[in-house]
Amino acid sequence: MTSHTTRPFGRALCAMITPFSASGDLDLDAARRHATGLVADGCDGLVLSGTTGESPTTTDAEKTALLRAVREAVGDSVPLVAGVGSADTRHTVRLAQEAEAAGADGLLVVTPYYSRPPQTAVEAHFLRVAEATGIGLMLYDIPGRTGTRIEPATLLRLAEHPRVVAVKDCSYDLSAATKVMTRTSLAYYSGCEELNLPLYALGGAGYVSTVANVIPRRMRAVLDAFDAGDTTGAARLNGLTAPLVEALMARGLPGTVTVKALLDAGPVREPLQPADREAVDGLRAAYEELLAATA
Numbered sequence: 001m002t003s004h005t006t007r008p009f010g011r012a013l014c015a016m017i018t019p020f021s022a023s024g025d026l027d028l029d030a031a032r033r034h035a036t037g038l039v040a041d042g043c044d045g046l047v048l049s050g051t052t053g054e055s056p057t058t059t060d061a062e063k064t065a066l067l068r069a070v071r072e073a074v075g076d077s078v079p080l081v082a083g084v085g086s087a088d089t090r091h092t093v094r095l096a097q098e099a100e101a102a103g104a105d106g107l108l109v110v111t112p113y114y115s116r117p118p119q120t121a122v123e124a125h126f127l128r129v130a131e132a133t134g135i136g137l138m139l140y141d142i143p144g145r146t147g148t149r150i151e152p153a154t155l156l157r158l159a160e161h162p163r164v165v166a167v168k169d170c171s172y173d174l175s176a177a178t179k180v181m182t183r184t185s186l187a188y189y190s191g192c193e194e195l196n197l198p199l200y201a202l203g204g205a206g207y208v209s210t211v212a213n214v215i216p217r218r219m220r221a222v223l224d225a226f227d228a229g230d231t232t233g234a235a236r237l238n239g240l241t242a243p244l245v246e247a248l249m250a251r252g253l254p255g256t257v258t259v260k261a262l263l264d265a266g267p268v269r270e271p272l273q274p275a276d277r278e279a280v281d282g283l284r285a286a287y288e289e290l291l292a293a294t295a
Helices: 028-040 060-074 089-102 119-132 152-158 174-183 193-201 216-227 231-249 255-263 277-293
Strands: 012-015 045-048 080-083 106-110 136-141 164-169 187-190 206-209
Touching: 012 216, 028 045, 028 060, 045 060, 060 080, 060 089, 080 089, 089 106, 089 119, 106 119, 106 164, 119 136, 119 152, 136 152, 152 174, 164 174, 174 187, 174 193, 187 193, 193 206, 193 216, 193 231, 206 216, 216 231, 231 255, 231 277, 255 277
Parallel strands: 012 045, 012 206, 045 080, 080 106, 106 136, 136 164, 164 187, 187 206
Antiparallel strands: none
16 A cells, blocks of 8 residues: 555546647537546546646637536546646736636646746745635646756745645655655655656655556556555556557657557647647557557
C-alpha cells in the first residue's frame, strides 16, 4: 500500500483531450462522450483544459463551456479539475473564479511561464489564486515548459495554505518530491507517465495521465496491482505499457497530437500540426502490440 492516503481528486486521473470538430470548433458532444467513456473505463477524476487539453489555444468561454458539458455528462460524483493557469496572475484568478462557478472541484494552476518570476513571486501568484476561490489547488510543476520550477522550499510554505492540496509533478525529481511529501500533506500526482509507478510507490496519490485517454483501464491496473500488494505484477503491467507510453509521449510530438491521432479524435489547433502517416502507423503498431500482450 502507498503511505499517502490523501487523494483529494481521486487516484487515476486523465488529462483529457479537448475535442474539436473538423472545422476547428469546440465539439461538446464528443467531449461528453469521451468523458463518459473514460469514467466507465476506470478514471476516477478528469483534468480539463490542461496542456493535453490545448488550453493555450482555447478561449475562456470555451473552457467554461467544456467544464459545464463534462460536468453534465459525468455527474457530481467524479472530481473535475479545471486548468486555469496563465502567465498573468489577474487572468488566472478570473479563470479560477469562473471555473469554480461552473462546477470545478479543483484547479490546476501552472507556474507562470515565460516571464520566469523568482520564487517569492511564484508563491505570491499561487496564494492570490488560493485566496480568490474556495476550492482546492493542484499546483502544476513543469519547469521544462514554464522555465521556472516550484522549489521544494516554496512548496513547503505553500502547503500551509488550506486550499493548496496537491501537486502535479513534472519536475523529474523524485528526491525533491519525497522531501515535500514527507514533510507535508500535499497529494502528489505524477504528470510524467514513465514515473507514475515510481512516484506512487514513494507515497504519491496517483497520476494525471495523458496516455489514459487511450488505455485508461491498463493505466489504472498498474496502481490496482500495487495496492493489492502485487508489486511484481505492477512492475510487469507497467513494463507492458512502456512502449506505447514512449510512442505517445517521447518521440518528438506532443501528447495531444499523438493521442488525437491514435483515437482519430479530431484536429489539433495551430500552432500544433497533426501527426504524419509514419507517426500514426507507429502509434497503431505500439497500441496493437499492447492489446495483444494484455488480451
